[in-house]
Amino acid sequence: xxxxxxxxMKLDVLREIGNIGAxxxxxxxxxxxxxxxRVEVPVVKMxxxxxxxxxxxGPDTVVAAVLTHFTGEVSxxxxxxxxxxxxxxxxxxxxxRTYDENFTEFDYMDRSALKEIxxxxxxxxxxxxxxxxxxxxxxxxxxxxxxxAGSVLSLPISExxxxxxxxxxxxxxxxxxxRPINGFLLFVTDDVSYEHIFQALGIG
Amino acid sequence: xxxxxxxxxxxxxxxxxxxxxTTIGLGSCVGIVLYTxxxxxxxxxxxxxxxxxxxxxxxNRAKFADTGIEDLLKALEKCGIKRQQLVAKIAGGAAMFQFxxxxxxxxxxxxxxxxxxxxxxxxxxxxVAEDTGKDxxxxxxxxxxxxxxxIRSAGKxxxxx
Numbered sequence: 001x002x003x004x005x006x007x008x009m010k011l012d013v014l015r016e017i018g019n020i021g022a023x024x025x026x027x028x029x030x031x032x033x034x035x036x037x038r039v040e041v042p043v044v045k046m047x048x049x050x051x052x053x054x055x056x057x058g059p060d061t062v063v064a065a066v067l068t069h070f071t072g073e074v075s076x077x078x079x080x081x082x083x084x085x086x087x088x089x090x091x092x093x094x095x096x097r098t099y100d101e102n103f104t105e106f107d108y109m110d111r112s113a114l115k116e117i118x119x120x121x122x123x124x125x126x127x128x129x130x131x132x133x134x135x136x137x138x139x140x141x142x143x144x145x146x147x148x149a150g151s152v153l154s155l156p157i158s159e160x161x162x163x164x165x166x167x168x169x170x171x172x173x174x175x176x177x178x179r180p181i182n183g184f185l186l187f188v189t190d191d192v193s194y195e196h197i198f199q200a201l202g203i204g
Numbered sequence: 205x206x207x208x209x210x211x212x213x214x215x216x217x218x219x220x221x222x223x224x225x226t227t228i229g230l231g232s233c234v235g236i237v238l239y240t241x242x243x244x245x246x247x248x249x250x251x252x253x254x255x256x257x258x259x260x261x262x263x264n265r266a267k268f269a270d271t272g273i274e275d276l277l278k279a280l281e282k283c284g285i286k287r288q289q290l291v292a293k294i295a296g297g298a299a300m301f302q303f304x305x306x307x308x309x310x311x312x313x314x315x316x317x318x319x320x321x322x323x324x325x326x327x328x329x330x331x332v333a334e335d336t337g338k339d340x341x342x343x344x345x346x347x348x349x350x351x352x353x354x355i356r357s358a359g360k361x362x363x364x365x
Contacts, residue, residue: 158312165267
């Protein structure tokens, strides 16, 4: 898909899908963490591959990312990417832990907590797209990675690279009690899946 | 000290001493440096997929192991470098996410490394050093004066090959 093929109506639909998905996801997470989490209206954008790691401080910024992929009438993956301080905040909130300044690496429990947070966020995100479109797909268990943003994002980027040279991204940002969280939820899928989504919503 | 030349994702560049050449955050992608023992120029390519032949949309040749290495090689030859003298150092091809169950996603890195080795073998370019696989990202910097490739990983320090 290229910029020309994306008319404003389709962009609106994608934005709305992201909105509903992230809205549900936020509600699920707020309940779990008992916090005032909110989501901003998502931004739909077409990016060059090199620009994707810049969304979170550049390719050498260390991030924690949870990835879930799904297959079926819609295939693709979602990634929940957090800058390290935010990941510590979230894992700490969930586990009732604090991390001292000598902190270097997440242990098994931290990783497991972050994976679960990502899982809840992304499952509710993807499920709401399923409900909206009535399309069928299965969601695989999530996986986590803590490393440089460039390296972490190389997997979704190479998936996208199989079909084009740009990425159509639905980027949702979250607010924790009005403070913006330095992270995002990324939804990436292929052209065929987008066509299925548009057709299901009657704008094919 | 010269400048640091940055190679992006699915990109290749040439570098002339005393400049150094780098690519940041290799995950499943592979970075390949081609150089000779004597020449002032070298080159680096950052590939993300094994083969241009399996993909319909293959206009960006630097994206693939086969066409990316071929184009870099041709560019080096245009600078007067002899193919027979070229050697390679490679890094990357990690499996960043550990998935439960077997999936194609987990093996992109491994397939990239395999393809790079096949392509280099076909061009008869020997690999003199490599740091590939495993489960972490790598930033690489090549110094063509010292002929050393420095690999930086988050939380793992530096390694020189």
